[in-house]
Structure formats: C-alpha cells, structure tokens
Amino acid sequence: MSSTIQSKKRNNKNDNLHKAKSAKNDEFYTTRGTIENELKWYKHHFKGKVVYCNCDDPYESEFFKYFMLQFKMLGLKKLIATCYKNSPVANKQFQFFSNEELLTNRGNKAHKIEITSEDLKGENPSMENMKDILKRKKLVKNLPAKCDGSFDSKPCLKLLEEADIVVTNPPFSQFRQFVHVLEKYHKDFLIIGNMNAITYKEIFPLIKDNKLWLGYTHPKEFIEPNGTIKKFGNIMWFTNLDIPKRHEDLIIWKKYSPEEYPHYDNYDAINVDKVAEIPCDYCESWGLYPEEFEALDKTQWEEVRRERKEDTELIYVIPKEGTELRKLLHEHTDGYKEEIEHVLAKSIYCSGVMGVPITILDKYNPDQIEIVKFRKGNDEKDLTYTEGASPLEASKQASKQASKQASKQASGRLHLTSEFWSARYCNGIIGVPITFLDKWNPEQFRIINGIGRYACIENDSTNKIGTYGTNINGHRKYFRIHIQKIL
Ligand SMILES: C[S@@+](CC[C@H](N)C(=O)[O-])C[C@H]1O[C@@H](n2cnc3c(N)ncnc32)[C@H](O)[C@@H]1O
Known part of the structure; x- marks a missing residue:
C-alpha cells in the first residue's frame, strides 16, 4: 500500500473519529427553564410570525412544546418543527408511528409538524392534551422519503423560506453552516451556541457588522x-x-493613563483586561500643545483628555458636539479624518502659532511660513515653531486642488500631511476581552477588529489560525475585540 493511500486512510479514520465526537457533542437538549428565561425578552417579536424550529424533535423538544403552549399568547401565525432522522430522542416521548413501523425502521423517518392558528381554533393546548391535539388533527407528517430532515435539505429549506423566525439549539458541530443558511435566507433567528463560535472567522464578521x-x-x-x-x-x-x-x-468611569493601559507591541491599540475598566476618556482625537490649544476656538472644539509625556502636555481634542465636523466624525464619513485635520490645522495655523515636527524643514517655503523658535519636544527631537500669514486656501476645494498640485510638483508648499498628524492622532482603539460583547451597545462603541485564536484580522497577512494575536511585552493576550468609542 502506498504511503499516500495509507495516509488518506488514516485521515479518513481521523475524520470519522472527529465526526463521531462532534455528533456526540451535538446531542444535548435544552430545558424548559433555559427557553423561558431567554424568550421572555422577545415576546413582541413573535406576533403574526411563522416560527420554525429546524433542529428539533417535534414533541421531544422543549422548543416545540414552548411554542405550542404559548401559540395563542404570542399570537403566532404558524409553528413548524422538523426532526432529523438520526436524532436519538425522536419517538421516545411520543410515538407518532405504530410499533410495527418502528420495528421495521419505517417509523424512524424524518418528520415535521406544522400548526396554524386555524388548527388551534377552539383548542386550549396544555401538556396533558398536546399529544391528543397533534394526533386528532393529524399534524405530524413524514418528510419526503429521501429527506433526512437536515436543516439544509431541500424540503427543510422550503419550510425555512416560509418562516420568519428560526428558534432552536442547532448541532454545535454545524453551527457555522447553520448560521450561513440563516444568513443566506435572510431569516431572523434566536439560537443557542458555544462561546467559541464568536471567534470563528465566519461568525465574527457578522458580529462586527451588526448582523448577529x-x-x-x-x-x-x-x-x-x-x-x-x-x-x-x-x-x-x-x-x-x-x-x-x-x-x-x-x-x-475610569480615566485613561498610559501606565494603567499599556499599548500593544504589535497593534495600534491599548489593552483593557476588564470590561468595567474601559477608560471613558480614551477616544479618537487629535493632540495639541498647550499654545496651540489656547489658540483654538472653543466653540468649535472640545477637550477630551490630557496626556503628560515627560515635560510636555498634549491636549486631545475633537470637534464640538453639534458641529458639522463632529457629524463627520460620528458617522466616519469617507475622508472625515483628512477633513478634520485640515480644519484643525487651519484653525491653529490661522491664529499664528503651531508646533510642527522638524521634518517640516524638508518642505519649508519661506514665503509661506516663518520660523519663530525651536524648542525641545517630548520625543527629544527639536520642534519648529512657525508663524506667518496663512496661505492655506480659503475654500476646501481650492485646498484639495492645491494639495494635489503640490504633491505632483513636489514644490515646497506646506501641507500638513498624514505624517505630521500621525504623531498627534490617537485612533482611540481599545482591545477588550470577549465578554465585552455581552454588554455591547453598538450606538456607544463600534467594533474595529478581532484578534485571537481563530482571528479574523483584516490586515493579517499571515492568515494563520492560532499564530496571530496581540502582545504586551512579548506576552500574548487571548482573543481581544478591538473597539472604538462612537463620538
Ligand atoms: C443540540 S441538539 C438540540 C435539540 C433540540 N433543539 C433541543 O434544544 O432540545 C441538536 C439536534 O440537532 C439534530 N441534528 C444534527 N444534525 C442535524 C442536521 N444536519 N439538521 C437538523 N438537525 C440536526 C441532532 O440530532 C439534535 O437533535
């Protein structure tokens, strides 16, 4: 036997073992208490809706029982449940099929229950009379002979099309595929899953994009x-x-300090270990030196925090609430950052004084700016203080054109580039533990990224599962979600 065949056989064996293990892990059943505790928050969603429990063993499943008992109270239009042929609990509590059928295995067929409000007219379902109603009204039906009742089988997808909301505890080993089907059919859902699913690269983007x-x-x-x-x-x-x-x-409520909230070695964000300790004043903002801040029109800009770096203080600002710029920042409109930086530069520069990095000398045009003094900055590099009549164009359009032209011609005109701003821009990104998702209000924070074991990192060139993560002093931080305050 060739080694390839041998290894193929070995792989098949491993696959089967894996499948068997997964299948075993799929067989756990939800209690009535678990369902009631969660569903009480969603009652208004069900009125006039078709609910589909597509990984259930009609009758054995507490999901099915819950919806049949609450059918009228919730105002359901229809309840559908389908049973997977291989379910080990089907037919245990309620024998839909005759003994003979079960013995010859003909009874172990995938089946479905469909109940409409019409079926329940004049009925008052209870635990005691449920079986009787189902039998009397002939509501239990076999699925087509070739259908195993899998949620992605044709007959079940047809039922799914009809449904408004899917509620179930799907097999954990097929969680990705299950959610994919729900997404594809644009269904509302309330389902049970394992926390690890959050870190799947098929699931995390849905969380990030507010779809789950x-x-x-x-x-x-x-x-x-x-x-x-x-x-x-x-x-x-x-x-x-x-x-x-x-x-x-x-x-x-906690205030940011660089000592308490270390920056990652390999990602531009600070780390927070406890969700309750997310700093309230750490947000996307632009740092100004005190002289510049003094010159700023405070009706247009607001201070969010101060950060002392050695002997210099940087004051971080954002456009004031109610301004057009703040709206751009809030919405992250295309080009919002450049626009804010452009106006901020203009505000300070027009007032006459501005601290700029020494690299400005490369682009220095004496007709445009005048150097008034040098001073030592916090990064031990000289800073150049400049002053002069602002040549920055009056209108945004003119400025953009000039900027393009300037870079084209590589003339000496001053344009405060992203390079300049990078030293002053704080992206406000915070790495938080996965438990943050339990408290996430998408109107308060946006999710930027997720990094960890099954990372779904937009800019991860390695794209290798398990190899990438955020480090602090060389130590890996387990799965972190990177968030940014919405301003
Ligand atoms: C975790 S159990 C939950 C059962 C039930 N929904 C409950 O919560 O009590 C998952 C169920 O899905 C069934 N199942 C496994 N693979 C399936 C598939 N491809 N389509 C539909 N159901 C499946 C299993 O037999 C099992 O009954």
Whole structure:
C-alpha cells in the first residue's frame, strides 16, 4: 500500500473519529427553564410570525412544546418543527408511528409538524392534551422519503423560506453552516451556541457588522439523551432580533493613563483586561500643545483628555458636539479624518502659532511660513515653531486642488500631511476581552477588529489560525475585540 493511500486512510479514520465526537457533542437538549428565561425578552417579536424550529424533535423538544403552549399568547401565525432522522430522542416521548413501523425502521423517518392558528381554533393546548391535539388533527407528517430532515435539505429549506423566525439549539458541530443558511435566507433567528463560535472567522464578521449579537442569558444545564444533566459554562444565545439590552450604555468611569493601559507591541491599540475598566476618556482625537490649544476656538472644539509625556502636555481634542465636523466624525464619513485635520490645522495655523515636527524643514517655503523658535519636544527631537500669514486656501476645494498640485510638483508648499498628524492622532482603539460583547451597545462603541485564536484580522497577512494575536511585552493576550468609542 502506498504511503499516500495509507495516509488518506488514516485521515479518513481521523475524520470519522472527529465526526463521531462532534455528533456526540451535538446531542444535548435544552430545558424548559433555559427557553423561558431567554424568550421572555422577545415576546413582541413573535406576533403574526411563522416560527420554525429546524433542529428539533417535534414533541421531544422543549422548543416545540414552548411554542405550542404559548401559540395563542404570542399570537403566532404558524409553528413548524422538523426532526432529523438520526436524532436519538425522536419517538421516545411520543410515538407518532405504530410499533410495527418502528420495528421495521419505517417509523424512524424524518418528520415535521406544522400548526396554524386555524388548527388551534377552539383548542386550549396544555401538556396533558398536546399529544391528543397533534394526533386528532393529524399534524405530524413524514418528510419526503429521501429527506433526512437536515436543516439544509431541500424540503427543510422550503419550510425555512416560509418562516420568519428560526428558534432552536442547532448541532454545535454545524453551527457555522447553520448560521450561513440563516444568513443566506435572510431569516431572523434566536439560537443557542458555544462561546467559541464568536471567534470563528465566519461568525465574527457578522458580529462586527451588526448582523448577529448575544442574547440575555447563559444557559448552564442541558439534558443528554440518557436523561443525565450536563453542565456547561460557555453556552450563549445568538440572535439578530432587537432587544433592549443592545441600547443600554455601558457605564464607564475610569480615566485613561498610559501606565494603567499599556499599548500593544504589535497593534495600534491599548489593552483593557476588564470590561468595567474601559477608560471613558480614551477616544479618537487629535493632540495639541498647550499654545496651540489656547489658540483654538472653543466653540468649535472640545477637550477630551490630557496626556503628560515627560515635560510636555498634549491636549486631545475633537470637534464640538453639534458641529458639522463632529457629524463627520460620528458617522466616519469617507475622508472625515483628512477633513478634520485640515480644519484643525487651519484653525491653529490661522491664529499664528503651531508646533510642527522638524521634518517640516524638508518642505519649508519661506514665503509661506516663518520660523519663530525651536524648542525641545517630548520625543527629544527639536520642534519648529512657525508663524506667518496663512496661505492655506480659503475654500476646501481650492485646498484639495492645491494639495494635489503640490504633491505632483513636489514644490515646497506646506501641507500638513498624514505624517505630521500621525504623531498627534490617537485612533482611540481599545482591545477588550470577549465578554465585552455581552454588554455591547453598538450606538456607544463600534467594533474595529478581532484578534485571537481563530482571528479574523483584516490586515493579517499571515492568515494563520492560532499564530496571530496581540502582545504586551512579548506576552500574548487571548482573543481581544478591538473597539472604538462612537463620538
Ligand atoms: C443540540 S441538539 C438540540 C435539540 C433540540 N433543539 C433541543 O434544544 O432540545 C441538536 C439536534 O440537532 C439534530 N441534528 C444534527 N444534525 C442535524 C442536521 N444536519 N439538521 C437538523 N438537525 C440536526 C441532532 O440530532 C439534535 O437533535
């Protein structure tokens, strides 16, 4: 036997082992308490809707029971549940099929239940009469012979099309595919999953883009097919249904200091180890020297924090609330940064005094600026103080044209480039633990990135799982979500 075939066989064996292990991990069943504790927050979402439980064992599943019992109270239009053929608990509590059918294995077919408001007219479903209603009204039906009831099988996708909201606890090993299907069919959903899913490169971007978020509770106990209780510490609800929690601001009060909030070695952000300690004054902002700050029109700009670096103080500012610039900053409109920097430079420069890096000498045009003094900066480089009549064009358009021309001709005209601003710009990005997502209000913070074990890093050229992360003094910080305050 060739070594390739041998290794293929070995791989197949490993795959099967892996599948068997995953399948085993898929078989845990949700308790009524877990469902009630979470669903009480979503009641208004269900009115007039078609709910589909597509990884359930109709009747054995507490999801199905919950919705059948609450059908009228929630004002559902329809309830659908489908059962996977291979489910080990199907037909245990409620035998839809005859003994003969079960013995010949004909009963172990994938089946579905569909209940409409019409079916429940004059009925008052309870735990006691549920079976009777299902039987009497013939609501349990086999799925087509070739269908195994998988959520991605044709008949189940057809039912999915009809549904408004999917509510279930899908097999954990197929979580990625399951969410992908829901996304593809543009469905609302409320589903149970493992916390690790957050770090999947298929899932994290959905969180980042506000297409999926965490529910309220953290289910702790599930029931295994043999009836024993299994405890978990990392299970959560994932949803795209709006909930009040998402609109509540996280209360933060700590002030930033470079000592308490170290900067990563390999990523331009500060690290925070506890969500409650996210500094309230660390945000996207621009640093000015005190002389420059004095010259600034305070009706247009506001101070957010001060940072002392050796013997110099930088005062970080942002456009004042209510200004056009603040709107650009708030919305991160294309080119917002350049626009803010342009106006900020103009405000200080027109007033006559501005601190600029010594590299300005490369572009120095004596018709444009006059050097008034040199002074030692905090980075031990000389800073050049300049003064003069502002040649900065009156209108933004003119300025942009001139800027283009200047760079084209490499003339000596002064344009305060990104290079200049990079020393003064603070991107306000903060690396926080994954638990932040439980408290995330997307109107308060935007997610910039996520870096960690299964990183989904936009600029990660290595693209290798497990090799990339943010370090502090050479020590890796486990999965961090990089956030920025919305101003
Ligand atoms: C974690 S259990 C949860 C069962 C039930 N939803 C509950 O919460 O009690 C996942 C269920 O999905 C079923 N399942 C596995 N693969 C499936 C698939 N491809 N399509 C639909 N269901 C599947 C399993 O048999 C199992 O019953």
